[in-house]
Amino acid sequence: MQARTKAEWRELVLSGRRALTPELRASEDQALVGLVTVGVADGSTVCAYVPTALEPGSLEFLDALRRVAGRVLVPITRGPGPLxxxxxTGADDLADASYGLREPTGPAWDPDEIRSAGTIFVPALAVDRRGVRLGRGAGFYDRTLGLAAPDARLITVVRDEELVSELPEDPHDIRMGWALTPGSGLIPLGEE
Incomplete structure (x- = not known):
């Protein structure tokens, strides 16, 4: 049997996410709120993301991080380069942006600001046990994560069913060290 392509994986995962009931999504998002601060150092800088309607997480997820971390940075898209x-600073300071995203309206920092983060939460459609992450295909995170500090914790946030045995990998893909799922919490990755 031939392995799925990245495009086929994307279609499969997005179809599954679209089929989620609002109750299950809310339950999973609430579970993530209770798990997201595990291992985040008090007063530290954390990079995260503002979840879209089809991504795990919620604004409460970001608020939970704000209660622990000194700074929570989220991405702003500025063309095809790194984020x-x-x-x-809260939901009231978000505005609609490109790609159906919501972004803060405050000051923006250059891409290398990611180096200040000890923990980086990365959205994904799926991740495998080796740490190979499947994104949406635009490459923003692949171009950005290479700027992170070498010791930063790269944590991808997925649903439990989206942690899979093996995904296709390209040379430019940056592997994750951890997966955060609603049912299993923080899971170390890197098994070959």
Missing amino acids: HWSEF
């Missing part, structure tokens, strides 16, 4: 960053 820029802005501080998440």
